[in-house]
Amino acid sequence: MRPIDADALNMYLCELQMANLGEDDDYCETLNEVIHIVDGQPTILAETVEHGEWTVIEDDYAGLTLIECSLCHEEWCFEVDPDDLDLVNYNYCPNCGADMRERKET
Numbered sequence: 211m212r213p214i215d216a217d218a219l220n221m222y223l224c225e226l227q228m229a230n231l232g233e234d235d236d237y238c239e240t241l242n243e244v245i246h247i248v249d250g251q252p253t254i255l256a257e258t259v260e261h262g263e264w265t266v267i268e269d270d271y272a273g274l275t276l277i278e279c280s281l282c283h284e285e286w287c288f289e290v291d292p293d294d295l296d297l298v299n300y301n302y303c304p305n306c307g308a309d310m311r312e313r314k315e316t
């Protein structure tokens with residue numbers, strides 16, 4: 211499945227309709243039907259991905275850094291500088307799937 215923005219699609223179809231108004235009535239009529247079909251489709255709530263962050267549990271665990279996911283608290287050992295967790299090269303928690311990248315301002 212590929213979720214799309216149905217409102218944006220209908221906006222585009224309306225623009226097409228306006229551009230062809232009075233020129234091709236059959237085409238405009240068909241566009242009108244398609245717009246109603248799109249409007250009638252069920253809305254699916256997009257799943258939101260939770261954000262988490264790595265937390266240092268122990269900075270010298272047999273020479274490794276022990277970190278945990280702030281959401282599921284699963285622990286992992288990494289050969290990474292405990293002061294620079296940006297070097298942990300997992301974008302998502304391998305256990306719960308939380309997005310571990312820094313939250314981007316939108």
Ligand SMILES: [Zn+2]
Nearest residue numbers: 279282303306
């Ligand atoms: Zn997790």
